Amino acid sequence: MPKFLMNRWHGLHVTLLFTAAALFIGLLTIYQWMLGVVGFLILAFLLIYVLQARKAFERDLEKYIQTLSHRVNKAGEEAVTSLPIGIVLYDEEYQVQWANPFMMNYLPREFLGLPLNDVFEDISSPIRKGETETELTLSDRHYTIYIKHDERLLYFFDMTETKETQSLYEEEQTVIGLVYLDNFDEVTQGMDDQIRSSLMSHVTTSLNEWAEEHQILLRSISSDRFIAVMNKKALKQLEKTRFELLDYVRDVTGKEKVSITLSIGIGSGDSSLRELGSLAQSSLDLALGRGGDQVAIKETNGKVRFYGGKSNAMEKRTRVRARVISHALRDFVLESDQVIIMGHKNPDMDAIGAAIGVLKVAEVNNTDAYVVVDPNEINPDVKKLMEEVGDHEYLWSQFITPEEAFDDLTRHTLLVVVDTHKPSMVIEPRLVDAVDRVVVLDHHRRGEEFIKDPVLVYMEPYASSTAELVTELLEYQPHKLSMDELESTAMLAGIIVDTKSFAIRTGSRTFDAASFLKSHGADTTTVQRLLKEDIDQYVRRSHLIERATIYRDGMAVAKASEEEMYDQILIAQAADTLLTMNDVKGSFVLSKRSDGKVSISARSLGEVNVQLIMEALGGGGHLTNAATQLDSALDEAEERLKQAIDEYLEGGTEE
Numbered sequence: 001m002p003k004f005l006m007n008r009w010h011g012l013h014v015t016l017l018f019t020a021a022a023l024f025i026g027l028l029t030i031y032q033w034m035l036g037v038v039g040f041l042i043l044a045f046l047l048i049y050v051l052q053a054r055k056a057f058e059r060d061l062e063k064y065i066q067t068l069s070h071r072v073n074k075a076g077e078e079a080v081t082s083l084p085i086g087i088v089l090y091d092e093e094y095q096v097q098w099a100n101p102f103m104m105n106y107l108p109r110e111f112l113g114l115p116l117n118d119v120f121e122d123i124s125s126p127i128r129k130g131e132t133e134t135e136l137t138l139s140d141r142h143y144t145i146y147i148k149h150d151e152r153l154l155y156f157f158d159m160t161e162t163k164e165t166q167s168l169y170e171e172e173q174t175v176i177g178l179v180y181l182d183n184f185d186e187v188t189q190g191m192d193d194q195i196r197s198s199l200m201s202h203v204t205t206s207l208n209e210w211a212e213e214h215q216i217l218l219r220s221i222s223s224d225r226f227i228a229v230m231n232k233k234a235l236k237q238l239e240k241t242r243f244e245l246l247d248y249v250r251d252v253t254g255k256e257k258v259s260i261t262l263s264i265g266i267g268s269g270d271s272s273l274r275e276l277g278s279l280a281q282s283s284l285d286l287a288l289g290r291g292g293d294q295v296a297i298k299e300t301n302g303k304v305r306f307y308g309g310k311s312n313a314m315e316k317r318t319r320v321r322a323r324v325i326s327h328a329l330r331d332f333v334l335e336s337d338q339v340i341i342m343g344h345k346n347p348d349m350d351a352i353g354a355a356i357g358v359l360k361v362a363e364v365n366n367t368d369a370y371v372v373v374d375p376n377e378i379n380p381d382v383k384k385l386m387e388e389v390g391d392h393e394y395l396w397s398q399f400i401t402p403e404e405a406f407d408d409l410t411r412h413t414l415l416v417v418v419d420t421h422k423p424s425m426v427i428e429p430r431l432v433d434a435v436d437r438v439v440v441l442d443h444h445r446r447g448e449e450f451i452k453d454p455v456l457v458y459m460e461p462y463a464s465s466t467a468e469l470v471t472e473l474l475e476y477q478p479h480k481l482s483m484d485e486l487e488s489t490a491m492l493a494g495i496i497v498d499t500k501s502f503a504i505r506t507g508s509r510t511f512d513a514a515s516f517l518k519s520h521g522a523d524t525t526t527v528q529r530l531l532k533e534d535i536d537q538y539v540r541r542s543h544l545i546e547r548a549t550i551y552r553d554g555m556a557v558a559k560a561s562e563e564e565m566y567d568q569i570l571i572a573q574a575a576d577t578l579l580t581m582n583d584v585k586g587s588f589v590l591s592k593r594s595d596g597k598v599s600i601s602a603r604s605l606g607e608v609n610v611q612l613i614m615e616a617l618g619g620g621g622h623l624t625n626a627a628t629q630l631d632s633a634l635d636e637a638e639e640r641l642k643q644a645i646d647e648y649l650e651g652g653t654e655e
Contacts, residue, residue: 121136143158176273177216181203211228232268263294263295268299289446322475325473339415341415342405344420351418352494354465361473415438418470472512537573554608555586557590575588600630600637603625
């Protein structure tokens, strides 16, 4: 117990004894006054002693408090000057007023009066915003800064070790990848076993060297599939190289007169191994759905990044799959009381042609079917076709508006979505949510957005058009097919438009489908008549094309003037025309639209993957045919486009 507390305790006892003695002497004086006088004298002596003792106690207490205050002040001063915590005071003008010795390593010699931003980069911004905490890196050290606005005080806490520990934890997170040889079986069909083994040896050697270089555990799980286990650090290194393995394997095998391409699906994030495996499989499906020869990386938070995808997708569909899908579609149609067919907004020739083909599938299976078309969003490109349909009494009776389709829905309605797989792009998104069974037929590369839980999906990015896919499905319907001339011509027109008259994305199956339609009455002369354009449109397109310039590496960019507005069809046609010019590898046309947005159409002949460039701007499409819409000024859109082109030419893209 401290001395002053002990004195206080003893003083209390003395006071009680003194009081008791005074009472006793007072009583004694009544009976023996002489003894009382003596007692009072003794009591007076005791009183003097108590007073002196109290004064001594107060002197000791004051001395103790002074000593303790000095020690506390000294300890506070020591903390301010010696602890590894930075302290900075600033004034109303956000200028440095004072700093403790710890901060001297980061301050100029004459720091008083300097603006905070001159000493600590961009630190005044969070202060002005009223934030109470921010982060800053000083001399390779990471600091968390706590801001006390009332005192105009900054505390700097060194969090470098915590940051390094967190970084180490993230780098060591497990990542699972699935490597798939896209076209190994197709290109090696009919090969001699020795040549096939030699080709596989080249691929395996390349993969093993890649795995060893990046510290990846790689194991074969089938003849054309591998599993790769790595950490996040290795994944970051691979992303820096833009997955050069894709190009390397393609080049190495190309020397053997065949070209093997890879698709890699990767699952990454803070999750269990089982969930990472599911992410890897989902990523691989996404990469294959986009045409292969690329890498898809999916994080647990749903973010997806893509690399590669520079080569044209190889046709590898088999008739077996078309037959299986055709029979499955027939079963769903037979189980339904009606079929609703819907394409994307502002449907083009391919969407209308494919929809008419699905109508025929329902017709041969004796099921009512209707095509959803919004009369307020008729694409000028299909205006002539819709006029022909309007004159065809039977066919026109099967076209309905979105409102009519929504009102006529039943529990057993089957919805078939053609030429798109994104719910945000369909004519009436409410139909997708209202119907339990949805079938997706599309030829575009699969994007991250996809219709939820479809009962049947037939997506082939190798196909020229959705009309081609639907034509093959018609071939395998068990009942005898009878097609009207307008129906077969509309489907053929969809194929011709999407292939630019069989110039791009055309495989042997495309000609087979065209031959089938021709044998069922398709008229190529009628197709040409449906695709004719007005002279005014031609002149306007010419004005747009004459504004084109070559940006870099054969990339032609044409930007309309601020005063002009063009519809999507004319912009796309201008991009197609630019592609016919010498030395043009990719064409990009920008223009304002009536809704205020900037539309960009992109085209190529396959040497440039315009899909990746458009995806970097929030759009999508095919390797040779893509587009996007931007909510920005025309000049800003042009700068963003050129930046996306630069990133693509440097070797890859992210989403």
